[in-house]
Amino acid sequence: MMENVCLQPASLSLLMPMHLVLAADGKIAQTGPTIAKLYPDRDLSGLLFFDCFDVQRPHNTTTVADIIAAKGTKLHLTVQNGHQTTLKAVGVTLADGLLLDMSFGISVVDAIGIYDLTIGDFAATDLAVEMLYLLEAKSAAMMESRKLNTRLQGAKIAAEEQAYTDTLTGLKNRRAMDHVLERFVEADEKFGLMQIDLDYFKAVNDTMGHAAGDHVLLEVAKILVDETRNEDLVARVGGDEFVLLFHRLTDIEKLNDIAGRIIKRMEVPIAFNGEHCRISASIGTTVSDYYQTPDVVKMLGDADLALYASKNKGRACYTVFTNDLLGRAM
Amino acid sequence: MHGLINRSLECFLNDTYGTDVWQDVVKTSGLGFEKFEAMLEYEDALTFAVLEAAAVRLAKSTDTLLMDMGTYLVSSPNVKSLRRLLRFGGDTFGEFLHSLDDLQDRARLAVPELDLPKLCLLGSPDSGSFNLVCKGPHKGFGWVMVGLLQAMADDYGALVLLEHQGCGDGVEEISIALIESSYTDGRDFSLADPVRADA
Numbered sequence: 001m002m003e004n005v006c007l008q009p010a011s012l013s014l015l016m017p018m019h020l021v022l023a024a025d026g027k028i029a030q031t032g033p034t035i036a037k038l039y040p041d042r043d044l045s046g047l048l049f050f051d052c053f054d055v056q057r058p059h060n061t062t063t064v065a066d067i068i069a070a071k072g073t074k075l076h077l078t079v080q081n082g083h084q085t086t087l088k089a090v091g092v093t094l095a096d097g098l099l100l101d102m103s104f105g106i107s108v109v110d111a112i113g114i115y116d117l118t119i120g121d122f123a124a125t126d127l128a129v130e131m132l133y134l135l136e137a138k139s140a141a142m143m144e145s146r147k148l149n150t151r152l153q154g155a156k157i158a159a160e161e162q163a164y165t166d167t168l169t170g171l172k173n174r175r176a177m178d179h180v181l182e183r184f185v186e187a188d189e190k191f192g193l194m195q196i197d198l199d200y201f202k203a204v205n206d207t208m209g210h211a212a213g214d215h216v217l218l219e220v221a222k223i224l225v226d227e228t229r230n231e232d233l234v235a236r237v238g239g240d241e242f243v244l245l246f247h248r249l250t251d252i253e254k255l256n257d258i259a260g261r262i263i264k265r266m267e268v269p270i271a272f273n274g275e276h277c278r279i280s281a282s283i284g285t286t287v288s289d290y291y292q293t294p295d296v297v298k299m300l301g302d303a304d305l306a307l308y309a310s311k312n313k314g315r316a317c318y319t320v321f322t323n324d325l326l327g328r329a330m
Numbered sequence: 331m332h333g334l335i336n337r338s339l340e341c342f343l344n345d346t347y348g349t350d351v352w353q354d355v356v357k358t359s360g361l362g363f364e365k366f367e368a369m370l371e372y373e374d375a376l377t378f379a380v381l382e383a384a385a386v387r388l389a390k391s392t393d394t395l396l397m398d399m400g401t402y403l404v405s406s407p408n409v410k411s412l413r414r415l416l417r418f419g420g421d422t423f424g425e426f427l428h429s430l431d432d433l434q435d436r437a438r439l440a441v442p443e444l445d446l447p448k449l450c451l452l453g454s455p456d457s458g459s460f461n462l463v464c465k466g467p468h469k470g471f472g473w474v475m476v477g478l479l480q481a482m483a484d485d486y487g488a489l490v491l492l493e494h495q496g497c498g499d500g501v502e503e504i505s506i507a508l509i510e511s512s513y514t515d516g517r518d519f520s521l522a523d524p525v526r527a528d529a
Contacts, residue, residue: 113522119421129521133418136523137440140411144334144368151367 017123018087018102021094022049026064029097034121038079053077053087064098067091077102083114104128109135166236168214169221177235177243178296184245185294192246192255192287195303196224196262199280199315201240212272216279223265227258243300250287252320259283259318267316282310283318290321302326331377331468332444336366338409339377342399343384345408351387359383371443374468381470393473393494400477404485415440416482417519422511423488427451427460447471458508465501472502479506487516 012019013032021030028044036044044052055061057076067075068091075089089102104111108128111117122128164176172180184191198220205213217240224234224242233245246255262281269276284306288294306321313319344352356364359379366372385392404413415436419429430449437446447466453459462479464472476494483490491507 112520117521119418119425119521129418132521133415133436134439136411136418137415137436139523140415141369141441148367148369 015123016101017121018104020044020049020100020102022064022098022100024064024097026050028052034117035102037115037117037121038085039081040115052080054080056086067098067100068093075100085111085114108132169217169236171221171224171242172233172235174235174237177233177237177245180233180245181296181300184247184288185296190248190250190288192244192249192251192285193299193303194244194246194255194259195284195300195307196242196244197282197307197311198240198266199282199311201279204277204279208272208275208277212275212277215272216270216277219270220266220279220281223262227262227265243303250289252285252287255285255287256318256320259285263316263318280316282307282315284308284310284321285318286321331372331374332441333366333368333370333372334441334444336372336377336380337368338403339380339384339399340366341408342402342406343380345406346398346402347388351384354387355380355383358387369441392470396470396473397477400474400479401481402477403474404478404481413482413485414519414523416478417485418521423483423486423490424455424508424511426482426486427462427506427508430462449475453506460506460508461495462504462506463501464504467500469497469500469502472497472504475502476504479504484514485517485519487512487514489513 007015009030012030017032017034019030019032020028020035023029026049028047028049031044039052049064050062055067055075055077058066058070058073061067061070061075070091072090072092075091077087077089079085079087086105086107087102088105089100091098091100093099103126108131112132115121119129164172164179166173181193183189198216201213201216204216217236220242221234221236224244228234228244228246231247232249233243233247235243235245237243246258249255263283266279266281269278271277284303286299286302286306288299290302291299302321302325305325306319309319309325310317319325340352343355353364355361359376359382361376361380381392381395385395388395403409404416416426419426419432428451430451434446434448437444445466447464447468450463450465452461452463462475464475472494476492479490479492483492488508489510491505491509493505495503495505497503
C-alpha cells in the first residue's frame, strides 16, 4: 500500500477545480481554476485566506489552526467579493499547511450566472451540472403542467356555469329553473309553481352530520321526482330549497293534493346508518292563472310568501298564494 | 405517444408551414381537435395519422419531415428549452455525442412518462467517426435524430457529415463523421438559464 499520494497541481486541479492550499500562516499558496473565477480581477496567491473568505460555521473559525481543530467538519463560507456567494468546504492537513476542497452547494444556481461558469468548471464527477439540468428540465415540465391545469380549471368553471344539473341530487338547478320559467312565460303557457322548503333539515345536518344530510336530500329528490310528471320540472335552488314547475297544470285542488302527498311522504323517517332522520316540508303554491301577464320575479316572490305563511302556521303544511298574504307581508 | 412528441410535431408544422397547412392536417387526419396537450398521453395511431396527412399535404416523405422536425426542435427560436437541455450534455460536440447514451434516462428524470428510444454511440473519438444506434418501438426517430444532430453540430460550431443508414429489426443507425470540432464559433451557451436570470 502506498503511504502517501503525491499530486501535481494540475492533477489536483482536475480532481478538485475548487481547491485551495493554505500555508500554516493562513496565506493562500495555490488555487484551483474555478476558485480563481470567484476573484477574476485578483491573483489570490499570497493573500490571507480569511481576508477573502468568511467562515460562518463552525463559529469563531478565524485561523488555520481552528480549521485543523475542526477535524474534517463541514465548513460554511461566504466569499468576500461583493456577491456573498456561499460555499461548503472541507479541509485536510498537509505537512506544512492545509488543503481545502470547496463546492457551491445549492448556491450553484446563482453562481453559474454570476461567474459565467461552464461545464468544464466542474469536476467530471461533480453532480452540479446534472442538478442544473434537472432543475431546468423540471421547471419546463412544471410550466407545461401548470398551463394544462389552468386550462382544465377554466374549462371546469365554464362547464359548471353552463350546467343545468345539481351535482348532488341530479335534479335541475336554479339556472335550469330560470330558463324553463322564462320559456313558459314567453310562450304564454299555463303552469303551477311550488316553492318547497325542508323543515328540520338543519337539525339532521347538525346532529347526524353532512353525510346524513346528503342522504336525506337524495331521498327527497326521489320523492319529488315520483310525485311529479315527466313534463314537470323539479329543481334544487338552494341547500334545502326546491322549486317545482307543473306544465299546463293550474288546478289548485290537484296541486294541493300533490303538496299533501309530498309532505306526507317526507315525514316518513329516513333510515341512515341505523338511525332515523325526521324531516318535513313547508310549501307555497301559485299558478299562472292568477296573473294577467305572468312575471317570473313576481310569481317566485308570491310562492315564497305562501311558503312563509306555511312556516308561520307551524310548518309541515302547504299554502296557496292569495292577495291577502301580500297585505299581511306589508 | 407522449403529448410532448405530439405537441412538437404540431408546433413544427404550425410554425414552419403556417396555420392553413396545420388546419388541413387536422381535417384530413381526423384528429378531432386542434391542439395537443404537452403533458397528456395520446394513442400512437394519432401521431402517425398526423404525420401521414402532413406528408401528403406537403408532398414530402415522412423521413424528410421528421428530419426537418429534428432541426426545428433545436434551431427554432420558439422552442429554446430543448436546445438548452441538450447543451447540458457537454462543452464540445464530441462530449455531447457521448452524452446521448444517457438521453433516455435524462428525459425520464424530467418527465417520467416520456419514453424516448435508447441511444447508443459506437466508435472511437480518435477517428472522429461514430455510429449512433437508436433502439425503440417506433420507426422514424432516427430521422428526427439526423436533423437534430445536424442542428446541434451547427450550434457547437462543429463540421459533421451525417447519414441515415436505414433500419432493421427495430433499430435505426446513423453514421456520424466529425470532421472538425470548432469549424465556426457556434452559438453562445451559458449554464445560467436566461429565463431564470430575468425573473
